Amino acid sequence: xxxxxxxxxxxxxxxxxxLDLVVFKLTQAGFExxxxxxxxxxxxxxxxDPPRLAILDIMMPGLSGLDVLRKVRANDAMxxxxxxLLTARARDTDVDTGFATGASDYVIKPFSPRExxxxxxxxxxxxxx
Amino acid sequence: xxxxxxxxxxxxxxxxxxxxxxATPVLIYFVVTNTLLLVLMGLAGWEFVRxxxxxxxxxxxxxxxxxxxxxxSVVVPAYNEAVVIVTSVQALLALRFARHEIIxxxxxxxxxxxxxxxxxxxxxxxxxxxxxxxxxxxxxxxxHVPRDGxxxxxxxxxxxxxxxxxxxxxxxxAVEPLVVFIDADSILAPDALISVTKPFADxxxxxxxxxxxxxxxxxxxxxxxxxxxxxxxxxxxxxxxVVEYLRAFMLGRSGWSRFGALILISxxxxxxxxxxxxxxxxxxxxxxxxxxxLVMRIHRHMIKNRRDYRVQFVAEPVSWAEVPxxxxxxxxxxxxxxxxxWETLWKYRGMALNPRYxxxxxxxxxxxxxxxxxxxxxxxxxxxxxxxxxxxxVVNTSYALMFMAVxxxxxxxxxxxxxxxDELSFHKYRRWRDLGAILLASLLENVGYRQATAxxxxxxxWASLRGKKPVWGTMTRRGFGDDSPAVxxxxxxx
Amino acid sequence: xxxxxxxxSVGVAIGLGCVSSLGVIVIAKIRRGLVRAxxxxxxxxxxxxxxxxASGEDEGGQAKVALGAAPPHIWSRLRPSVVAxxxxxxxxPAEELSALMRSHGEIDEARRxxxxxxxxxxxxAAYLLGLVSDSDSVALVLPLLSDPAxxxxxxxxxxxGTIGDPxxxxxxxxxxxxxxxxxxxPAWVAAxxxxxxxxxxxxxxxxxxxxxxxxxxxxxxVVAGHGTYISTAPQLRTLLATDSDRDVRAKAAVxxxxxxxPDDAATLALHVGPxxxxxxxxxxxxxxxxxxxxESVEALTGLLGDCDRRLAELAADSLVRIGSEGIARLxxxxxxxxxxxxxxxxxxxxxxxxxxxxxxxxxxx
Numbered sequence: 001x002x003x004x005x006x007x008x009x010x011x012x013x014x015x016x017x018x019l020d021l022v023v024f025k026l027t028q029a030g031f032e033x034x035x036x037x038x039x040x041x042x043x044x045x046x047x048x049d050p051p052r053l054a055i056l057d058i059m060m061p062g063l064s065g066l067d068v069l070r071k072v073r074a075n076d077a078m079x080x081x082x083x084x085l086l087t088a089r090a091r092d093t094d095v096d097t098g099f100a101t102g103a104s105d106y107v108i109k110p111f112s113p114r115e116x117x118x119x120x121x122x123x124x125x126x127x128x129x
Numbered sequence: 130x131x132x133x134x135x136x137x138x139x140x141x142x143x144x145x146x147x148x149x150x151x152a153t154p155v156l157i158y159f160v161v162t163n164t165l166l167l168v169l170m171g172l173a174g175w176e177f178v179r180x181x182x183x184x185x186x187x188x189x190x191x192x193x194x195x196x197x198x199x200x201x202s203v204v205v206p207a208y209n210e211a212v213v214i215v216t217s218v219q220a221l222l223a224l225r226f227a228r229h230e231i232i233x234x235x236x237x238x239x240x241x242x243x244x245x246x247x248x249x250x251x252x253x254x255x256x257x258x259x260x261x262x263x264x265x266x267x268x269x270x271x272x273h274v275p276r277d278g279x280x281x282x283x284x285x286x287x288x289x290x291x292x293x294x295x296x297x298x299x300x301x302x303a304v305e306p307l308v309v310f311i312d313a314d315s316i317l318a319p320d321a322l323i324s325v326t327k328p329f330a331d332x333x334x335x336x337x338x339x340x341x342x343x344x345x346x347x348x349x350x351x352x353x354x355x356x357x358x359x360x361x362x363x364x365x366x367x368x369x370x371v372v373e374y375l376r377a378f379m380l381g382r383s384g385w386s387r388f389g390a391l392i393l394i395s396x397x398x399x400x401x402x403x404x405x406x407x408x409x410x411x412x413x414x415x416x417x418x419x420x421x422x423l424v425m426r427i428h429r430h431m432i433k434n435r436r437d438y439r440v441q442f443v444a445e446p447v448s449w450a451e452v453p454x455x456x457x458x459x460x461x462x463x464x465x466x467x468x469x470x471w472e473t474l475w476k477y478r479g480m481a482l483n484p485r486y487x488x489x490x491x492x493x494x495x496x497x498x499x500x501x502x503x504x505x506x507x508x509x510x511x512x513x514x515x516x517x518x519x520x521x522x523v524v525n526t527s528y529a530l531m532f533m534a535v536x537x538x539x540x541x542x543x544x545x546x547x548x549x550x551d552e553l554s555f556h557k558y559r560r561w562r563d564l565g566a567i568l569l570a571s572l573l574e575n576v577g578y579r580q581a582t583a584x585x586x587x588x589x590x591w592a593s594l595r596g597k598k599p600v601w602g603t604m605t606r607r608g609f610g611d612d613s614p615a616v617x618x619x620x621x622x623x
Numbered sequence: 624x625x626x627x628x629x630x631x632s633v634g635v636a637i638g639l640g641c642v643s644s645l646g647v648i649v650i651a652k653i654r655r656g657l658v659r660a661x662x663x664x665x666x667x668x669x670x671x672x673x674x675x676x677a678s679g680e681d682e683g684g685q686a687k688v689a690l691g692a693a694p695p696h697i698w699s700r701l702r703p704s705v706v707a708x709x710x711x712x713x714x715x716p717a718e719e720l721s722a723l724m725r726s727h728g729e730i731d732e733a734r735r736x737x738x739x740x741x742x743x744x745x746x747x748a749a750y751l752l753g754l755v756s757d758s759d760s761v762a763l764v765l766p767l768l769s770d771p772a773x774x775x776x777x778x779x780x781x782x783x784g785t786i787g788d789p790x791x792x793x794x795x796x797x798x799x800x801x802x803x804x805x806x807x808x809p810a811w812v813a814a815x816x817x818x819x820x821x822x823x824x825x826x827x828x829x830x831x832x833x834x835x836x837x838x839x840x841x842x843x844x845v846v847a848g849h850g851t852y853i854s855t856a857p858q859l860r861t862l863l864a865t866d867s868d869r870d871v872r873a874k875a876a877v878x879x880x881x882x883x884x885p886d887d888a889a890t891l892a893l894h895v896g897p898x899x900x901x902x903x904x905x906x907x908x909x910x911x912x913x914x915x916x917x918e919s920v921e922a923l924t925g926l927l928g929d930c931d932r933r934l935a936e937l938a939a940d941s942l943v944r945i946g947s948e949g950i951a952r953l954x955x956x957x958x959x960x961x962x963x964x965x966x967x968x969x970x971x972x973x974x975x976x977x978x979x980x981x982x983x984x985x986x987x988x
Binding site: 015017018020021022024025028100109110111112113114115 | 678680
């Protein structure tokens with residue numbers, strides 16, 4: 001009997017509290033998670049072994065989440081990666097920029113972990129169709 | 130033989146005569162200087178405690194999510210910064226803040242600065258006009274933004290005309306109400322903008338400028354333009370500078386800020402209200418101590434116009450910059466600083482001891498005249514006289530020891546107290562080894578370093594009095610944690 | 624004064640000072656290391672439970688029980704972590720964390736501390752009450768809006784905003800005034816607090832827009848615009864036309880851009896003329912872009928050649944925002960004209976093209 005392959009999700013946030021929280025939530029929901037604390041590491045992880053979905057904070061050390069997203073979208077091999085931006089930047093222009101850069105969804109902090117999980121499932125389901 | 134002993138006799142007489150005059154005043158001078166520094170430190174310590182306690186209710190998450198808080202334009206003048214510019218700009222874009230833009234002003238770089246930027250950020254030229262709110266010397270060549278049209282980065286290219294003029298161009302191009310000047314090789318903590326805008330946020334109508342402590346960076350572990358580990362540099366020259374910065378810049382300035390008479394903001398990281406900058410005319414490209422000169426001009430302008438205003442200092446360690454690693458570069462830097470100090474103090478001499486200018490005129494300026502400008506004279510001449518006098522037998526042992534105690538011992542005590550305050554509030558140096566090294570450095574400072582810097586400062590002052598043209602220094606750059614040095618010809622002001 | 628006599632005491636004093644400073648540094652460092660190690664050891668078992676609650680996975684309530692039963696000496700170390708989580712999450716986790724704080728008596732303690740003699744204590748208490756959105760404490764926090772300490776006033780206003788009870792609105796507006804020795808609450812703090820109070824704040828805004836204090840009028844205008852309180856539009860029009868304070872007029876213009884209707888385009892266009900002050904002209908130009916409508920297009924096109932180049936830039940951006948008509952005018956300007964007007968127009972069009980804002984199929988430079 002083989003175990004079903006778990007969907008892998010990358011989570012990137014320099015705030016350890018948020019990172020632990022999201023990783024825990026996703027793990028409990030049956031996902032496999034990869035956690036990193038900065039933009040460069042996120043990009044490297046995506047390039048090395050593309051996950052199914054990435055949850056990125058925007059304001060991270062070195063490379064911002066938007067930069068990571070931009071590089072991902074520019075790279076043909078990874079460009080169809082689903083990305084959810086999880087950030088405190090809440091102005092309309094920020095949301096516009098997020099979606100314009102190619103995010104699949106945009107979640108504003110403070111956030112509801114349950115809602116985040118719903119959105120993750122929704123984004124995954126959207127693409128599976 | 131006769132001539133020699135005759136010469137010695139004459140020298141002894143001269144030194145003896147001088148010592149009779151100045152013996153006690155010199156001692157008193159050092160006691161006063163160090164005591165005043167102690168007072169400033171007391172004020173600073175009080176301020177730190179206050180700031181530290183505020184953290185528990187500061188609510189930085191709310192600040193970052195703010196909808197209506199003021200935005201910041203980060204102006205980065207760059208000349209031949211190809212080694213660090215991309216990492217630096219990436220790190221600046223990723224700073225935790227609600228709303229900010231980066232404006233890089235390429236001051237006619239001859240290296241790959243612009244190409245690096247263009248590649249990394251996919252820059253395209255746009256027909257954006259840079260307003261002329263401030264008069265600038267050379268025209269803008271072109272303006273570039275990233276191709277997505279949304280990343281808040283603007284790269285302005287112009288012909289080479291120096292850092293001050295470039296900053297003025299950056300101010301012109303800035304669209305946010307607050308402007309911050311950062312050197313391309315400075316490293317900022319992620320919350321740096323939150324920290325340095327806090328005074329503006331708390332008191333938007335009055336605060337016009339804030340300054341931030343800059344710490345030496347040469348050997349901290351930096352990853353992707355962000356400080357990861359604060360390590361102490363290996364060269365003793367740098368270690369001594371770390372100690373010096375702690376005492377003079379961080380605590381000295383915090384104290385002045387608490388007292389309400391801060392007249393000097395570090396050039397590496399200062400934030401100003403854009404409208405005030407435009408009112409006073411921006412930076413003066415002809416001035417050597419241009420950051421000092423700007424703040425003095427702001428003080429004068431605001432006081433003359435009877436405006437209620439504040440200039441504040443933010444004590445948190447949020448910014449780091451490279452400091453000279455060789456004697457040659459250090460010498461040029463100190464000489465230039467003192468020259469800038471002299472020229473600015475002289476330019477605004479009308480404000481000193483002038484009651485119209487309040488605390489700035491009656492307290493801060495006289496202090497700078499008496500204890501910053503003149504200090505190297507007393508330090509160097511005093512040291513020479515005492516050493517000579519002791520050798521010649523004019524000065525007795527207890528006087529010589531007293532001089533050492535008061536000039537160096539007391540100063541070391543002040544340094545140690547500075548370290549106590551630093552240790553209790555920020556404690557950035559984790560390892561015992563580093564702490565030990567710093568303590569040793571504070572002792573070593575008195576054996577040669579202080580005398581040398583005193584001499585170099587005098588050199589700068591003399592050069593200015595003689596009317597010599599200023600020479601902009603070069604600094605070999607280490608880059609961020611990578612060992613390939615790059616030569617940059619950008620004047621370094623801290 | 625004989626140096627020989629004075630020196631020993633001076634030398635000893637300095638020496639003692641140095642040694643004691645060294646001692647303090649060393650002791651402080653040791654202590655901190657010890658405290659940190661101990662904290663880590665003590666708290667490790669509780670971190671998992673905290674994460675469980677914070678992520679909303681505490682279905683069985685075990686984590687809550689475990690944390691609720693934490694003894695006082697552990698809770699005092701745990702509290703900062705719990706407080707750190709509160710502003711980061713919403714929904715059930717936030718409620719459960721608040722309940723946890725309550726069960727440890729933190730809320731009662733905070734309420735008491737509101738009247739503490741220490742300003743830091745008062746501020747911390749207000750901050751906490753805001754974090755847990757304790758609506759029962761609104762009446763207790765309100766007096767802090769006139770606290771002697773500026774910090775406390777700010778934290779109180781923010782806390783009231785987070786709690787969101789509209790009855791605190793007028794108190795916050797009142798705190799804007801600068802009284803003797805007390806600077807008023809910063810405008811942006813008041814505005815954000817009011818914005819989080821929702822629809823019910825509209826009556827307070829209407830009263831505030833008629834206040835005799837320009838700071839109050841200004842803040843109310845900002846809130847009216849950002850929160851799109853359409854009922855305030857008539858008052859905003861009056862303010863724009865006749866207010867004595869420059870800043871109020873500018874803020875009213877911005878607000879009208881968001882809540883105004885087609886008729887307001889004409890009013891805003893009036894204030895864009897060269898006789899008005901710079902700030903007002905610029906805010907009106909931006910507002911015309913928000914209001915939209917054909918009338919704006921004329922006024923904005925006229926500004927492209929203005930000697931205030933920033934104004935021209937804003938006008939061009941506004942034309943883009945208006946849509947196809949504005950864009951058409953801009954394209955016209957680039958093809959038929961030269962000089963500053965063409966530059967401003969092509970600048971805005973370029974940016975719009977980069978952002979993908981131009982209408983598909985339009986022909987352009």
